[in-house]
Amino acid sequence: MKPSIPKGTRDFSPDEMVRRNFILQTIRNVYERYGFRQIETPAMENLSMLEGKYGEEGDKLLFRILNSGDVTNEIKEKRDSIKTSDLSEKGLRYDLTVPFARYVVMHRNEITFPFRRYQMQPVWRADRPQKGRYREFYQCDADVIGSDSLLNEAELVQIIADVFSALNIGVSIKINNRKILAGIAEILGQADKIIDITVAIDKLDKIGAEKVNEELRSKGVSDDAVQKMQPLFSVKGNTSGKLAFLDTFLEKSDIGKKGIEEVRTLLNYLDTLKFQTALLDLDITLARGLNYYTGAIFEVKVNDTRSTFTSSVLGGGRYDDLTGIFGLPDVSGVGISFGIDRIYDVMLEMDLFDKLNLNKPSTKVLLVNFGSKEEHYALTVLQKLRAADIKAEIYPDAAKMKKQMAYADAYKIPYVLLIGDEEMQSGKLTLKNMTSGEQSKHEVEELMNMLHE
Amino acid sequence: MKPSIPKGTRDFSPDEMVRRNFILQTIRNVYERYGFRQIETPAMENLSMLEGKYGEEGDKLLFRILNSGDVTNEIKEKRDSIKTSDLSEKGLRYDLTVPFARYVVMHRNEITFPFRRYQMQPVWRADRPQKGRYREFYQCDADVIGSDSLLNEAELVQIIADVFSALNIGVSIKINNRKILAGIAEILGQADKIIDITVAIDKLDKIGAEKVNEELRSKGVSDDAVQKMQPLFSVKGNTSGKLAFLDTFLEKSDIGKKGIEEVRTLLNYLDTLKFQTALLDLDITLARGLNYYTGAIFEVKVNDTRSTFTSSVLGGGRYDDLTGIFGLPDVSGVGISFGIDRIYDVMLEMDLFDKLNLNKPSTKVLLVNFGSKEEHYALTVLQKLRAADIKAEIYPDAAKMKKQMAYADAYKIPYVLLIGDEEMQSGKLTLKNMTSGEQSKHEVEELMNMLHE
Numbered sequence: 001m002k003p004s005i006p007k008g009t010r011d012f013s014p015d016e017m018v019r020r021n022f023i024l025q026t027i028r029n030v031y032e033r034y035g036f037r038q039i040e041t042p043a044m045e046n047l048s049m050l051e052g053k054y055g056e057e058g059d060k061l062l063f064r065i066l067n068s069g070d071v072t073n074e075i076k077e078k079r080d081s082i083k084t085s086d087l088s089e090k091g092l093r094y095d096l097t098v099p100f101a102r103y104v105v106m107h108r109n110e111i112t113f114p115f116r117r118y119q120m121q122p123v124w125r126a127d128r129p130q131k132g133r134y135r136e137f138y139q140c141d142a143d144v145i146g147s148d149s150l151l152n153e154a155e156l157v158q159i160i161a162d163v164f165s166a167l168n169i170g171v172s173i174k175i176n177n178r179k180i181l182a183g184i185a186e187i188l189g190q191a192d193k194i195i196d197i198t199v200a201i202d203k204l205d206k207i208g209a210e211k212v213n214e215e216l217r218s219k220g221v222s223d224d225a226v227q228k229m230q231p232l233f234s235v236k237g238n239t240s241g242k243l244a245f246l247d248t249f250l251e252k253s254d255i256g257k258k259g260i261e262e263v264r265t266l267l268n269y270l271d272t273l274k275f276q277t278a279l280l281d282l283d284i285t286l287a288r289g290l291n292y293y294t295g296a297i298f299e300v301k302v303n304d305t306r307s308t309f310t311s312s313v314l315g316g317g318r319y320d321d322l323t324g325i326f327g328l329p330d331v332s333g334v335g336i337s338f339g340i341d342r343i344y345d346v347m348l349e350m351d352l353f354d355k356l357n358l359n360k361p362s363t364k365v366l367l368v369n370f371g372s373k374e375e376h377y378a379l380t381v382l383q384k385l386r387a388a389d390i391k392a393e394i395y396p397d398a399a400k401m402k403k404q405m406a407y408a409d410a411y412k413i414p415y416v417l418l419i420g421d422e423e424m425q426s427g428k429l430t431l432k433n434m435t436s437g438e439q440s441k442h443e444v445e446e447l448m449n450m451l452h453e
Numbered sequence: 454m455k456p457s458i459p460k461g462t463r464d465f466s467p468d469e470m471v472r473r474n475f476i477l478q479t480i481r482n483v484y485e486r487y488g489f490r491q492i493e494t495p496a497m498e499n500l501s502m503l504e505g506k507y508g509e510e511g512d513k514l515l516f517r518i519l520n521s522g523d524v525t526n527e528i529k530e531k532r533d534s535i536k537t538s539d540l541s542e543k544g545l546r547y548d549l550t551v552p553f554a555r556y557v558v559m560h561r562n563e564i565t566f567p568f569r570r571y572q573m574q575p576v577w578r579a580d581r582p583q584k585g586r587y588r589e590f591y592q593c594d595a596d597v598i599g600s601d602s603l604l605n606e607a608e609l610v611q612i613i614a615d616v617f618s619a620l621n622i623g624v625s626i627k628i629n630n631r632k633i634l635a636g637i638a639e640i641l642g643q644a645d646k647i648i649d650i651t652v653a654i655d656k657l658d659k660i661g662a663e664k665v666n667e668e669l670r671s672k673g674v675s676d677d678a679v680q681k682m683q684p685l686f687s688v689k690g691n692t693s694g695k696l697a698f699l700d701t702f703l704e705k706s707d708i709g710k711k712g713i714e715e716v717r718t719l720l721n722y723l724d725t726l727k728f729q730t731a732l733l734d735l736d737i738t739l740a741r742g743l744n745y746y747t748g749a750i751f752e753v754k755v756n757d758t759r760s761t762f763t764s765s766v767l768g769g770g771r772y773d774d775l776t777g778i779f780g781l782p783d784v785s786g787v788g789i790s791f792g793i794d795r796i797y798d799v800m801l802e803m804d805l806f807d808k809l810n811l812n813k814p815s816t817k818v819l820l821v822n823f824g825s826k827e828e829h830y831a832l833t834v835l836q837k838l839r840a841a842d843i844k845a846e847i848y849p850d851a852a853k854m855k856k857q858m859a860y861a862d863a864y865k866i867p868y869v870l871l872i873g874d875e876e877m878q879s880g881k882l883t884l885k886n887m888t889s890g891e892q893s894k895h896e897v898e899e900l901m902n903m904l905h906e
Contacts, residue, residue, distance in 0.1 A: 003502065003555045003779040006543050009495035011556055013563065014570070017491040033839050035816040035846030037467035037864075038474075042589050043496060043545075043575065044459050044516075063497075066517040066541050068579040075528055075535055082528055087540065088519050090459050092496075102456045103464055110466065112863035114849055117467070122496065126521040136495050149849035151828065272829045273836055326456040363488040375604065376725045383726055386486050393488030396567055396602035410565035411490075 008135030113146025143335030170304030183256015461588030566599025596788030607722035623757030636709015
């Protein structure tokens with residue numbers, strides 16, 4: 001039987017795990033410094049919790065779990081009237097936001113609000129696999145729920161900046177506000193088409209103004225409205241210039257003006273923090289796909305001369321009523337989600353992992369195995385090294401020296417310890433530096449000090 | 454819609470996560486000190502990799518994933534001849550051992566053997582949920598593959614002892630060897646019934662000798678053989694007494710004698726390491742359910758006056774040909790698997806978490822929010838604290854003082870920082886110790902030193 005794994009899924013080797021853990025740990029450290037607390041939810045959710053939350057397209061991409069027991073009986077009974085829902089009650093989570101909303105409602109009596117939670121777990125989507133898009137991938141989310149203060153948005157922007165700075169990746173943090181988009185739709189007399197407009201505008205970066213206009217018209221947006229929108233696609237300049245443009249454009253829209261005010265408040269907070277505004281980009285065509293956003297929206301793109309990546313590495317925003325679908329209305333939340341698989345690819349392209357000292361988790365010294373007698377002596381040395389928290393291994397068989405050295409090389413173990421007859425008699429053990437090839441003799445106590453990190 | 458989660462699954466709150474992470478991190482530290490390297494495999498495996506690996510019973514407990522697209526067409530076409538395999542090609546992993554074997558075979562050209570890997574991920578089983586048994590739970594495995602040296606067994610026993618010592622749980626490490634069990638079957642003239650005998654003997658602890666004998670007879674083991682086995686069920690005394698008994702009992706079985714020799718070699722290694730033999734229990738009725746074991750077998754039970762738990766918290770053993778099913782024969786491996794959900798329950802019962810300082814990940818100081826003007830001043834203080842790696846939060850709204858204090862209490866935040874008009878003018882901020890209620894005034898620099906861990 002030829003072993004295989006499902007398409008769109010991956011194994012992670014020890015080297016990959018060390019790098020992935022570095023990214024996860026970096027994000028975790030920042031989240032905790034900002035007072036976020038970790039939760040975990042099950043991989044499986046009841047389908048009634050998931051269906052209808054991600055649009056029609058999302059429903060199709062849910063991985064459904066076959067009910068236990070013999071489903072063929074069910075099939076024979078129902079025959080042509082059988083539906084997928086007769087075969088499956090559970091599905092794998094599609095993101096971490098909907099399970100979080102479900103969690104908040106189920107545990108609302110134990111939670112003190114505002115609740116700052118973070119969550120780092122895999123999600124599953126039956127997407128067509130392609131380069132950089134997987135069917136199983138990790139999300140790393142932070143959300144504040146139960147507070148509508150824009151201070152939360154400011155803190156999330158700081159978190160984003162802190163994480164990418166710790167990872168040494170240059171980025172551009174794009175922000176916008178859904179109320180501005182709603183205001184635009186209103187001003188154009190197309191308030192009922194806000195979703196179509198949002199979806200179309202969201203593609204501006206990818207397909208250009210020409211194609212966006214086509215899509216708008218095909219969705220029934222009037223020629224007049226499309227015409228009026230064009231200045232929006234070409235607003236240039238700094239943030240205050242863009243805001244001044246919007247002040248005029250949205251003068252007659254209350255919701256639009258509210259959106260502008262929210263952006264100004266957020267920028268004001270960041271100003272107080274002497275936030276590096278070069279990172280920030282008010283992008284009034286940024287829309288984000290998911291329709292539950294109601295206020296601020298965020299997206300991060302890599303903006304670094306060392307990288308060719310242009311895809312988004314983070315998304316997020318404010319949702320005013322996510323828990324409403326589960327029976328708890330009027331709880332506002334705002335959150336972000338790091339895409340660590342893409343961040344990994346970016347760091348790999350930029351050679352960032354090589355510059356980090358990520359070898360720590362692996363073994364510091366390998367004890368060569370010379371056979372039964374020496375082995376027992378070596379074991380007592382090994383025990384002392386480990387008791388001093390030095391990561392150490394003994395080769396488990398008395399294999400040929402060449403093989404044991406090749407093992408040390410393969411695992412990039414920096415030192416090898418040789419304990420033969422002479423060493424056992426003198427108590428002075430031979431340490432070989434695998435990089436320089438140098439050998440030196442030391443007593444155990446001395447080794448413990450030398451090899452300690 | 455009333456929110457719910459699938460039966461047998463759980464949400465983990467921030468408090469639970471801190472404790473679970475402590476257990477995982479403790480095991481991870483020991484694994485890495487012994488030179489084990491982490492891998493991860495996908496939650497979903499192709500069903501052809503999983504089916505037939507866990508016996509008939511195991512196949513029934515696999516969670517199967519419905520194929521994407523419209524399965525109702527498939528159903529209409531195949532009608533009565535439809536099989537589960539027409540609807541599902543993928544399943545959730547049932548343990549970490551079979552995916553690891555699959556990993557080793559798929560990546561054999563990248564791996565340097567012996568390969569010491571560890572893996573900590575959830576597994577899923579469609580078991581009937583009951584107290585302490587879940588449908589989604591974590592396994593924490595370490596295996597050495599590609600070496601048949603018994604030194605590996607000795608190291609795994611040390612790892613077990615190190616982990617439970619670090620967790621402060623008293624345990625009994627039961628060991629046995631499948632070759633001893635095979636020898637017993639041989640001596641009884643029932644070599645063909647080795648699996649039935651193993652399965653029956655495994656229940657001795659739970660159901661007693663009487664019921665085991667009944668089961669043996671019902672499986673066709675002769676009265677004579679059952680009679681001959683009885684001394685095995687009542688062997689008492691220390692390890693060398695038990696081994697002497699086996700020397701006689703298995704005198705005429707080569708495989709049995711090989712098993713005894715392996716146990717003696719393992720004990721000899723542990724002796725060299727001055728291993729606390731009180732922890733070890735050679736239990737010649739220990740069988741372990743899974744049939745792929747061929748040599749040493751391990752099981753750990755809690756043995757601590759502070760705990761009422763009797764269930765197993767770790768299992769493991771030597772398997773000589775696990776990768777053979779995937780086309781790579783003659784690769785020997787040995788491994789262990791910690792059951793962290795049960796360890797969690799044991800530690801909770803023993804109040805062990807309370808004695809640990811597990812509060813570190815949560816916030817050290819909460820900045821009270823007095824409103825817009827004070828907020829901006831507070832933000833600059835907050836920024837300085839965080840830059841000094843002090844976990845700090847600001848309450849996001851200018852809520853009533855009582856509410857903000859209740860928030861600090863609920864999250865066990867030890868300090869609260871008050872910055873009002875007076876504090877802003879003097880630069881001396883009011884720090885309140887939430888435990889003692891004491892208040893004191895400090896400049897920011899001073900606070901940074903005080904609150905640093």
